[in-house]
Amino acid sequence: MPQRESMAYDVVIVGAGPAGLSAAIRLKQLALAAGREIGVCVLEKGSEVGAHILSGAVVDPIALDELIPDWRELDSPLTVPVTENHHWVLTRKRKFALPHLMMPRFMNNKGTYTLSLGNLCRWLAGQAEALGVEIFPGFAAAEILFNEDGSVKGVATGDMGVARDGTHKPEYQPGMELHAKYTFFAEGVRGHLSKELIRLFGLSEDRQPQIYAIGIKELWDIDPAKHVPGRVIHTQGWPLSDAVGGGFLYHQENGQVSLGFVVGLGYKNPYLSPFEEFQRWKQHPDIRAILEGGRRISYGARAINEGGWQSVPKLVFPGGALIGCSAGFVNVPRIKGSHTAMKSGMLAAEAAFDAISVEREGDALDAYPKALEASWVATELKMVRNAEPALAKFGQLAGTLYAGFDLWVHSLGLTLPWTFKHHPDHEGLWRKDIAPKIDYPKPDGVISFDRLSSVFLSNTNHEEDQPIHLTLKDASVPIDVNLALYDAPEQRYCPAGVYEIVGQEENRPRLQINAQNCVHCKSCDIKDPTQNINWVVPEGGGGPNYPNM
Template sequence: MSERESMPYDLVIVGGGPAGLSAAIRAKQEAQRLGVELSVCILEKGSEIGAHILSGAVVDPKALDELLPEWRTMDSPLTVPVTENHHWVLTETKKYDFPHALLPPFMQNKGCYTVSLGNLCRWLATQAEAHGVEIFPGFAAAEVLFNDDGSVKGVATGDMGIAKDGTKKDSWTPGLEIHAKYTFFAEGARGHLSKQIINRFDLRKDAQPQIYGIGLKELWDIDPAKHVPGRVIHSQGWPLSDANGGGFLYHQANGQVALGFSVWLNYDNPHLSPFEEFQRWKTHPAIREILQGGRRVSYGARAINDGGWQAVPQLSFPGGALIGCSAGFLNVPRLKGSHTAMKTGMMAAECAVAAIAAQRSGDRLAEYDAAYKKSWVHDELKMVRNVLPAVEKFGTTIGTAMGGIMMWMEYLGYELPFTFKLTPDNTHMRKKDEAPKIVYPKPDGVISFDRLSSVFLSNTNHEEDQPCHLTLKDPSVPVEVNYALYDEPAQRYCPAGVYEIVGVEENAPRLQINAQNCVHCKTCDIKDMTQNINWVVPEGGGGPNYPNM
């Protein structure tokens, strides 16, 4: 008999991000409209709502207008509308402004806001609680539970107080089973339970592989004379040469700028470091000029879904649904995904409440898949489906030009008769001797910094005496394959210094995993060539504690 206690709910949502919170609010709204009682809870692995949320962010309020039409009078954190749009093409020393008039209207950011997505989630949490939603931060969903018929029964939170060696400490407490009529997975990009659900129910059978980027971000307090609230800057080009990606710099509230850099994880040079590319990008004269005299106050990193329309899997399964970035709804050319995540959560909630009102439970919410295919989310993603693959296939210059032409054609109603294919990121990597080595400049401690001082600013913390949540399927692979053939790229693609090859001088190399540094970005789970790394949740409450990222 299980030592775990159980709690029943009508709807359980794993993840307190934009999708999960929007689903919870809409579920309560629908229940009130239909006159049915509905219990809803959200499990959030971070220490609080927003602790693990990281995004640029420029938010399109389209979904928020549908969810809470009066939000502008409800003291929301969306207070800085976008006032300027700039797109820079960078060389090592110069910048060239790309004319926005050449872009379709939906790329103009008109009516959008620059904001901390973490703070938006904190505000949405207060709205959810006001609707009667129960929110449990610090509770990591560690296991999917199944009914005898194979449908999802709910989830179980992880045990607390397990030592590194797997024994129970004096502080041990068993996890809690949360049973539900329907369970929504809103874990964000590469959610570890969502990954299991996708595989178990073969949800990707009609979809292409999901592909990803890694996004790195910092917050800076800058010289007030240089701050222009609502100014939005995106860049492409330098410093990337054998990879794709780009930078952003958003002038937000309180004299701060949010800046960051993304690198698509299809790069094939094992010597490339996304973190170092970000630090080098900040030294460009145009970026340095903005930051000079300022102070860095926060740092973080997160994987980003880049696959788009053709990589969206089947969304429903017996007993639940995938919502938000667990399925992957980022509009890559627009660099926006919060509005699409929120809308998918709302659609799933409407379908689940209707099913519960009809005395259903545990079945597949096929209505949700149908609703998605009729929604503006589907249409928006389909319109830009070939842009990223074009850049990937034909390079930055030709691919960007092709992508722009294809966006205009789709916008004007000429639907293209083809969709480019995607290939998994882990399949892209040259051997260490086949790729040029990259010599990165040393950080100056003023504009550029090292990884460990950066991780310090993420407020990352884990209970050290617990099993490592970065698990290896085969412990021999990191040295015998990854290090021998590729110089172990995990040492460089991890933005937090988690993976190190030590013992080289003694001719006894081994992989050291500094799990306490992990910022939960999931890059290792994605990019590892042999898919030998499996990221699982640590104890609830562990990881970064982002204040307003």
């Protein structure tokens, strides 16, 4: 087997999202100010920076103000300030608007911007490269490398040109090893290497389990007469009853609206389909009225960290750190996490630069979690720590009332002494014999759509002849357990039609995995009731190619 080549850097960063790029920029800024050189490399599994980035998004620029104070003069994509805030409680046919004065002060979107987070990352990448950061899109970090003492040495990218049966195709190229004094893992939600690091180093041993939601999003061109730049709408209530979640609709630039639906993955009914709930939500009269006469132009999905402060793992280990959504810094009530992710990357960068400057390479970056604990990130997340679990604990109505009370108390500078706990999302799924089936309407092809036409709009592409990246620990479980007990819920929680039970008519059922459809949302890795599915990276450059998402 050909030996892998290696390259050495001071810091290697896995993932070109907001956290990873902010860390890279901050490292170079510090080096420039100190008059010294520092080698920084960013690996990105998408075909380009931003290809795999998906968010609402309404961005609080607090971290960007600290990182690049003159961003307003640098042709940044933050051009549409939020001008209106609406919160609707939906029934099947009606909406009830909650007065914004009822919301705690820190929930106000004053000073925020609505935009494509992918475009923000593309812009940040340009700023990073101008400072000398080396960014390698299309290269997936597939393996953690370790030193003899057990500390993290770096990562290796995946081999290219491997056939599905494991043999080497004529174009085979072995992966590259990237060695570093410190490696930052900024893979996003449920990163497969981050998950392994959390297990190996026991980083979550005294923490609450991380919990997640799936967010499904579309981008529409709408009738210009209906477009109000900067208008932000959030909804709760219908069509969900037992599950936690809600919808969003943001009026962005160029006559477009970004809309989507979020469903907490702790739901109980195996017949629930987050994708179908989103399609139903769009048919609400007040949502449909906005979309009618418009045209859907893009689609995507991703998981979202919802555990909050009590689920953030230990952030450092010998040779590296977790930053951004690899650790989980989303402020769920504010529906924002980019600003906290960016700040975490900046703080980790400062700790690493200090350690490298005094030649303490390899030491755990204890200064990073200490700085984060003292930052506005911790203040913000501690304030909202009980809001999401209150919904799971008390239900939508009572949970919303409690969460509102809790948030108001904290917004007044007071503190409640308790912290609610979480339960892993894959636990507690009802058996199919006691779960009520859900009759979802057929898509009309105008407002609501099917999965396959949706995946087409995500521009998802994988080299077909490669090992399937959705791996099973036990190949018998999908039929003997998931189908037998839960009627194969992977057919419904996947928003891309990856999992399909075939052969039932012949009484020879088997699971077919359409891996080429995968939009990398990670829901299967999270929600599978026996945790039998393990998501690993496919060949670099595979997956969705999101424009303006």
